[in-house]
Amino acid sequence: MSAVLEIQGLQKTYRSRKGVRRALDGFDMVVEAGQVHGFLGPNGSGKTTTLRTLLGLIRPNGGRMAILGREVPAALPEVAGSVGAIVESPQFFANFTAQDTLRLLADAGGVEPARVFEVLELVGLRDRATDRVKTYSLGMKQRLAVASALLKNPKLLILDEPANGLDPGGIREMRTLMRNLAESGMTVVLSSHILAEIQLICDSVTIIAAGRRVAAGAVADVLAQHASSSVRVRLESAADLAASAGALRQLGAQVTVESDHLMVSGLDRPSAITRVLAGNGVFVSELSPVSVDLESVFLELTGTAPVEGEHRQVDQTVMAPAGPAQGGWGH
Numbered sequence: 001m002s003a004v005l006e007i008q009g010l011q012k013t014y015r016s017r018k019g020v021r022r023a024l025d026g027f028d029m030v031v032e033a034g035q036v037h038g039f040l041g042p043n044g045s046g047k048t049t050t051l052r053t054l055l056g057l058i059r060p061n062g063g064r065m066a067i068l069g070r071e072v073p074a075a076l077p078e079v080a081g082s083v084g085a086i087v088e089s090p091q092f093f094a095n096f097t098a099q100d101t102l103r104l105l106a107d108a109g110g111v112e113p114a115r116v117f118e119v120l121e122l123v124g125l126r127d128r129a130t131d132r133v134k135t136y137s138l139g140m141k142q143r144l145a146v147a148s149a150l151l152k153n154p155k156l157l158i159l160d161e162p163a164n165g166l167d168p169g170g171i172r173e174m175r176t177l178m179r180n181l182a183e184s185g186m187t188v189v190l191s192s193h194i195l196a197e198i199q200l201i202c203d204s205v206t207i208i209a210a211g212r213r214v215a216a217g218a219v220a221d222v223l224a225q226h227a228s229s230s231v232r233v234r235l236e237s238a239a240d241l242a243a244s245a246g247a248l249r250q251l252g253a254q255v256t257v258e259s260d261h262l263m264v265s266g267l268d269r270p271s272a273i274t275r276v277l278a279g280n281g282v283f284v285s286e287l288s289p290v291s292v293d294l295e296s297v298f299l300e301l302t303g304t305a306p307v308e309g310e311h312r313q314v315d316q317t318v319m320a321p322a323g324p325a326q327g328g329w330g331h
């Protein structure tokens with residue numbers, strides 16, 4: 001198996017007085033070796049819960065997970081040395097330099113002191129290694145955090161929201177760093193709720209919504225699959241819109257009726273539209289593919305697209321009534 005990370009049917013419910021919060025609802029994910037893989041989903045969709053479960057920090061209620069072909073959490077003691085992770089932003093001593101910070105961590109983790117210089121070089125902090133952390137930009141602090149996770153030279157690096165709060169320059173540096181790590185043979189998984197970050201940094205992506213996988217694959221494929229299928233159809237007479245929508249739906253298309261046109265998706269070939277409408281004596285004055293912007297693809301997939309006049313909650317976790325806890329591992 002070349003998958004470095006495999007998750008199948010992961011379940012996690014949080015219990016509180018208000019009920020049971022189903023944070024993960026049969027979540028699946030596969031990450032192949034040598035990829036920079038984006039784990040994308042809106043706030044509250046279950047990303048941190050997945051990563052914390054994977055690292056043995058919380059217990060799932062069901063499903064299975066494997067890292068480097070070994071079932072976890074059972075094999076975590078054996079694979080832990082091959083996994084570097086930052087799931088909560090690490091706090092560094094502001095008055096320490098990056099070099100002192102990493103030396104301390106290397107010493108505590110039984111890592112060769114020489115590795116400190118290697119990781120400083122890798123994350124591009126060598127020139128600032130003897131400056132105090134309090135003089136660093138946010139991007140530099142994030143890279144120091146990555147450096148700390150790289151000390152033990154992991155095969156799999158897991159980063160929760162590493163680009164959070166970074167400006168475009170910081171994101172560019174992070175992208176170069178991730179690319180270099182992947183080229184050195186490392187597999188990188190990074191979570192984000194911002195599509196633009198993932199798109200710039202990652203090869204492949206898993207999109208999560210309400211605790212379930214809603215899309216996965218190469219970034220370009222996922223976007224192409226969901227972005228290029230809509231066609232705007234204008235008719236010579238707007239009076240024909242409703243009847244034409246009905247005819248197209250019979251072909252299996254999804255049709256939205258707008259004030260002066262139709263939006264049609266779900267058809268392999270737009271020529272079917274003109275054919276069926278002409279057959280009904282209706283003539284098309286415009287037929288144009290609509291290039292959906294990438295942010296809307298993500299919002300549509302994750303069901304958080306803003307609805308006019310409504311302030312929808314981004315946190316989309318399902319609340320189920322309180323009931324007996326599901327059987328989980330180690331119970």
Ligand SMILES: Nc1ncnc2c1ncn2[C@@H]1O[C@H](COP(=O)(O)OP(=O)(O)OP(=O)(O)O)[C@@H](O)[C@H]1O
Nearest residue numbers: 014021023042043044045046047048049050193317
């Ligand atoms: N300890 C907890 N107790 C109860 N509910 C929790 C707990 N941790 C997370 N949740 C809930 O589980 C759901 C998933 O949260 P999670 O933090 O995994 O989402 P996320 O995708 O990482 O979000 P974000 O992008 O905001 O970090 C949310 O509804 C959250 O409120």
